[in-house]
Amino acid sequence: MLRTKHVLSFTHKALFQQPRFLSFPSNAQLVLSTHSHNTHLREALLQMALCNHDIDFQGYNTLLIWCVGKRAFREGQRVHAHMIKTHYVPCLYLRTRLVLFYNKCDSLEHARRVFDEMPERNVVSWTAMISAYSQRGYASQASSLFVQMLRSGTEPNAFTFATVLPSCIGSFGFILGNQIHCLVIKLNYEANVYVGSSLLDMYAKDGKIHEARGIFECLPERDVVSCTAIISGYAQLGLDEEALELFRRLQGEGMQSNYVTYTSVLTALSGLAILDHGKQMHNHLLRSEVPSFVVLQNSLIDMYSKCGNLTYARRIFDTMHERTVISWNAMLVGYSKHGEGKEVLELFTLMREENKVKPDSVTVLAVLSGCSHGGLEDKGMDIFYDMTSGKISVQPVPKHYGCVVDLLGRAGRVEEAFEFIKKMPFEPSAAIWGSLLGACSVHSNVDIGEFVGHRLLEIEPENAGNYVILSNLYASAGRWEDVRSLRNLMLRKDVTKEPGRSWIELDQVLHTFHANDCSHPRREEVSAKVQELSVRFKEAGYVPDLSCVLHDVDEEQKEKIILSHSEKLALAFGLIATPEHATIRVIKNLRICVDCHNFAKYMSKIYGREVSLRDKNRFHRIVRGKCSCGDYW
DNA sequence: TTAGGGTTAG
Numbered sequence: 001m002l003r004t005k006h007v008l009s010f011t012h013k014a015l016f017q018q019p020r021f022l023s024f025p026s027n028a029q030l031v032l033s034t035h036s037h038n039t040h041l042r043e044a045l046l047q048m049a050l051c052n053h054d055i056d057f058q059g060y061n062t063l064l065i066w067c068v069g070k071r072a073f074r075e076g077q078r079v080h081a082h083m084i085k086t087h088y089v090p091c092l093y094l095r096t097r098l099v100l101f102y103n104k105c106d107s108l109e110h111a112r113r114v115f116d117e118m119p120e121r122n123v124v125s126w127t128a129m130i131s132a133y134s135q136r137g138y139a140s141q142a143s144s145l146f147v148q149m150l151r152s153g154t155e156p157n158a159f160t161f162a163t164v165l166p167s168c169i170g171s172f173g174f175i176l177g178n179q180i181h182c183l184v185i186k187l188n189y190e191a192n193v194y195v196g197s198s199l200l201d202m203y204a205k206d207g208k209i210h211e212a213r214g215i216f217e218c219l220p221e222r223d224v225v226s227c228t229a230i231i232s233g234y235a236q237l238g239l240d241e242e243a244l245e246l247f248r249r250l251q252g253e254g255m256q257s258n259y260v261t262y263t264s265v266l267t268a269l270s271g272l273a274i275l276d277h278g279k280q281m282h283n284h285l286l287r288s289e290v291p292s293f294v295v296l297q298n299s300l301i302d303m304y305s306k307c308g309n310l311t312y313a314r315r316i317f318d319t320m321h322e323r324t325v326i327s328w329n330a331m332l333v334g335y336s337k338h339g340e341g342k343e344v345l346e347l348f349t350l351m352r353e354e355n356k357v358k359p360d361s362v363t364v365l366a367v368l369s370g371c372s373h374g375g376l377e378d379k380g381m382d383i384f385y386d387m388t389s390g391k392i393s394v395q396p397v398p399k400h401y402g403c404v405v406d407l408l409g410r411a412g413r414v415e416e417a418f419e420f421i422k423k424m425p426f427e428p429s430a431a432i433w434g435s436l437l438g439a440c441s442v443h444s445n446v447d448i449g450e451f452v453g454h455r456l457l458e459i460e461p462e463n464a465g466n467y468v469i470l471s472n473l474y475a476s477a478g479r480w481e482d483v484r485s486l487r488n489l490m491l492r493k494d495v496t497k498e499p500g501r502s503w504i505e506l507d508q509v510l511h512t513f514h515a516n517d518c519s520h521p522r523r524e525e526v527s528a529k530v531q532e533l534s535v536r537f538k539e540a541g542y543v544p545d546l547s548c549v550l551h552d553v554d555e556e557q558k559e560k561i562i563l564s565h566s567e568k569l570a571l572a573f574g575l576i577a578t579p580e581h582a583t584i585r586v587i588k589n590l591r592i593c594v595d596c597h598n599f600a601k602y603m604s605k606i607y608g609r610e611v612s613l614r615d616k617n618r619f620h621r622i623v624r625g626k627c628s629c630g631d632y633w
Numbered sequence: 634t635t636a637g638g639g640t641t642a643g
Contacts, residue, residue: 065634096634127635134636162636197637229638260639267640298640329641362642369642399643431643 046075050082057094064097073105092118096125103132121152127160134167142167143176156183158192165198174206193219197226204233224256232264240271259296266299275307298326305334310343325357332366341374348383364394368403377411380404398424402432409439418448430459437466441473449473464495 049055049063060079067076080098083090090098095118102111115121115129126149133142146164149156156164161184168177181199189195196219203212216222216230227250234243247265251257257265262285269278282300290296297320304313317323317331328351335343348367351359364387371380384404386392401424408417417436421428433456440449453470460466467490474482490496 061634068634093634100634124635129635131635157635159636164636166637192636194637199637201638223637225638227638232638258638263639293639295640300640302641324640326641331641333641360641365642402643 046078050078053086055082055086055088057091060088060090060094061097064094064101068097068101068104071105073107076101076105077110092120092122092125096122096128099125099128099132103128103135108132108136121154123149123154123157123160126152126154127157127163130160130167131163134163139167139169139173143173146180147176155187158189158195161189162192162194162198165195165202168202169205174202177202177206190215190218191220193221193223193226197229200226201229201233204230204236207237209233209237209239222255224258224261227255228258228261228264231261232267235264235268235271238271240268243268244272244277257290259290259293262290263296263299266296266303270299270303270306273307275304275309278303278307279312294320294322294324294327298324298330301327301330301334305330305337308338310334310338310340323357325360325363328357329360329362329366332363332370336366336370336373339373341370341376341379344370344374345376345379359392359394361394361397361400364392365399365403368400368407372403372407372410375411377407377413380407398426398429398432401426402429402435405432406435406439409436409443412439412443414439414443414445414448418452430456430463433459434466437469437473441469441476444473444476446473446477446479461493462495464490467495 046063049059052059055063060083063079064076066072067079080101082088083094095114098114099111102108102114111129111132115125118125126145130142130145130149133139133145142164146156146160146167149160161180165177165180168174168180177199184190184195184199196215200212200215203209203215212230212233216226219226231243231247231250234240234246244265247261247268255261262281265281266278269281282303285292285296285300297316300316301313304310304316313331313334317327320327328347332344332347335341335347344367348359348363351357351363364383367383368380371377371383381404383392384396384400387394387396387400401420405417405421408414408420414436417439421432421436424432433452437449437452437456440446440452449470450473453466453473456463456466457470467486471483471486474480474486
């Protein structure tokens with residue numbers, strides 16, 4: 001108490017009685033920053049400062065800087081109120097400070113009000129307001145404010161460009177972003193590393209990675225942010241090998257990496273599903289000085305689960321000191337993708353019991369899809385109804401309905417799925433009809449399948465996949481006339497299926513397969529194997545996974561049927577189908593990876609021995625884009 | 634006074 005009294009007395013003197021020796025602002029700043037941890041004292045000091053009726057520019061400025069630094073909303077509001085009460089007319093500089101202060105204290109409305117009431121504005125005040133929107137993800141507000149700024153005749157600077165460009169997303173955003181790029185060139189800000197990073201990131205997000213790379217290569221100086229932006233650009237587009245290659249090169253060139261860089265690198269590693277490399281990176285991180293932020297740990301969970309090692313993923317999850325909803329979602333998605341429905345439900349229960357983090361839309365999607373893959377359709381339906389009745393406070397979105405259709409369809413409850421679609425509170429999308437069509441195809445429900453198929457052909461006549469599934473469905477019912485007319489329709493409409501490719505390495509030789517492929521020298525052997533497996537699947541009583549169907553069609557038809565990606569993998573499996581070799585590592589497309597996992601399960605049952613996808617020594621690596629057996633093509 | 638890159642789902 002004595003000490004507080006002493007300080008107060010000193011402060012009073014310092015602030016008001018000795019202005020010649022110690023000016024007001026420097027003292028206010030000194031005293032406030034020294035004692036800012038003491039709320040009562042802070043209050044008293046501010047009170048005293050505001051008792052002064054003649055606070056000048058510097059005084060207000062100092063107080064506001066202090067409020068911004070401490071994110072002291074109430075105190076800052078009082079400073080603002082003091083200006084109004086004493087009829088002080090703040091200059092542009094101080095008004096901008098107020099905008100910055102309100103923005104820092106998360107009060108966008110107040111910031112905007114101050115901004116709107118500005119009698120004049122300069123590039124800094126415009127940029128501050130654009131930044132307030134941009135930081136909060138209000139992209140359209142940020143970009144439209146930028147356009148208003150240009151119309152007002154204010155010339156943007158490097159800060160403005162670096163601020164507005166991240167808000168140039170979506171189709172309209174990218175168009176604006178391209179125009180802004182022109183302005184950047186015109187005003188000669190191309191060489192600015194902040195502007196360059198924002199620009200290249202925008203192009204990468206628009207899928208124009210070559211543009212992005214061009215900008216990166218032209219930057220006269222690079223830093224950790226610009227390097228991370230280009231690496232993450234590749235990773236987010238699924239160009240994982242390129243991302244890693246660049247990361248290695250830049251590290252060689254002495255690039256500094258931080259936790260954001262590693263997060264992007266882990267994304268690339270997840271895509272490649274190379275567990276060994278992922279582990280190496282994890283080891284490297286443990287030994288390095290890089291702080292283990294939640295985002296990085298989330299990436300590690302994702303990497304391990306996509307590489308098939310759920311134990312490691314769970315270990316990271318369990319040892320986290322703080323978890324965000326993304327941590328929970330990443331773990332749930334991991335279990336879900338691997339068909340571990342029980343674990344999905346257990347973890348979801350734990351999440352709700354802990355009640356520290358609220359489930360979001362992605363959480364429910366992960367849980368529903370986990371139930372779907374794990375054969376727990378009743379549980380899945382319960383969760384869906386918990387959501388629609390408000391027991392789980394997540395707003396249902398069309399994707400949740402899509403999950404339910406998939407869940408019922410996969411379980412063979414095709415009629416129920418059909419009825420469910422009819423009762424949905426929105427118009428069913430092509431994706432939802434497509435999901436049901438897939439279910440009809442697997443469970444040979446020709447009646448519903450025919451209806452749905454034709455509906456789909458109306459909605460998206462250009463999607464070759466729908467023709468193919470419907471055609472396969474007709475084929476399975478022996479309706480060859482309908483198969484033929486569908487094929488003719490495809491020819492008339494000039495619809496072709498983009499040939500996907502699968503790669504598999506066997507004894508150091510790379511075999512690749514694509515749609516309609518009959519060029520493999522051992523094709524007949526493979527076909528025979530697929531036939532044999534197909535019979536065995538049926539004998540084993542398996543209902544194959546939706547995307548892992550081996551169609552039972554005769555040889556003549558097989559020539560014409562366009563095979564799905566997973567079927568090509570099945571062909572590849574047929575080539576090497578012994579329990580010892582029936583392990584596979586799939587790069588890039590996780591869906592296929594899951595298919596293989598299920599495939600391994602079927603194989604295990606057929607051969608009566610465990611066929612594991614997780615045994616790294618038996619993995620056959622599929623190398624993307626580097627075919628070593630050119631003869632086959 | 635004002636600035637850029639990052640994690641889950643689809």
